[in-house]
Amino acid sequence: MNDFLNYFSLNVDLAVEARDIVRGKSNIEVSGVEEEVENLENIDITTITIMNEEAASVMGKPMGTYVTIESPPLKINNPYVKEEIITAMSKSLTNMVPNIAPDSTILLVGLGNWHATPDALGPKFIEYSPITRHYHQYAPQALVEGMRPSCGIAPGVLGVTGLETFEVIKGIVEKVNPAMIVVVDALAAQNVDRIGTTIQMSNTGIQPGAGIGNNRHALNQEGLGVPVIAIGCPTIVNAAVIANQAIKNFCLDSGAMYNENQSTEAIKTTLSHFGGSLSVTPKEIDDIVENTSRIMAMGVGHFLFPGISTEQLELYAI
Secondary structure, eight states, rough: OOHHHTTTOOOOOOOHHHHHHHHHTTOOTTEEEEEEEEEEOOOEEEEEEEEEEHHHHHHHHHSEEEEEOOGGGGGSOHHHHHHHHHHHEEEEHHSOOOOOOOOEEEEEEOSOTTTSSOHHHHHHHHHBBBBOOOHHHHOOGSSTTTTTOEEEOOOOOOOHHEEEEEHHHHHHHHHHHSSEEEEEEEEEESSSSTTTTEEEEEOOOOOOOOGGTTOOOOBHHHHSSSSSEEEEEEEEEEHHHHHHHHHHHHHHTOOOOOOHHHHHHHHHHHHHGGTOOOOOOTTTTTHHHHHHHHHHHHHHHHHSSSSSSSSHHHHBBO
């Protein structure tokens, strides 16, 4: 699988997928990587901690903590599942983030292109997030007691704005001086089952565009000077991955022998008309992005504003 990913220049956004690839058929845990799994009624929570640089090199991920919430009903607007995920997100973020003073400003960043539905998760997240910094400055009496200053931006993409995302965020950080940044972005999966069913949170920051091989400047604490929490959900999968899975399943069901080299060559020929790369998203992606962005916004909202109800938080969405 590693050779296949390298051949098609596919980046692995999800830590749980990186873990599975590294384990391979041996199923031996990677030295320097800790894993904890919690199974709830509607969701499974996997926490992967990469503890040293050697493990980070093997996993292809920066050192830090990665929390993955998996729930097939996530892409369905189920209120019970929604509430369970929001609670799990808030709890996981609280455990992941160092103590932030209750009056400190938090900057929310929604990455992606609002004109392309699969890439609009970040901008939608900002749309549904509670934004309060301007109330603190101009109408503090309109705030519920205990609400910290929060501000948000959807900076767009380089091809639309002509501005590197890092440049935009760095300028805002220097002006606003937030205590922490929460960045939300759409991810690419290496398994079709994860589209719209998985949320990943990490304290390692994010590299915009990595999932489609278009790496930009990393948004992390090293570059921005403040802690960066990255949150994402897979909305696309590469066509090469789907084709490879289909060939493997056919061989398994029919008793034929799977040959990775032959499979790769066949897929390469089929995708040659698209420069060897083609990303696929389901037809219901608009509903997935809408529902997931709302859940993420409230999960982060309950983390930032503990004790305040969802109904109250929704009043401060832009």
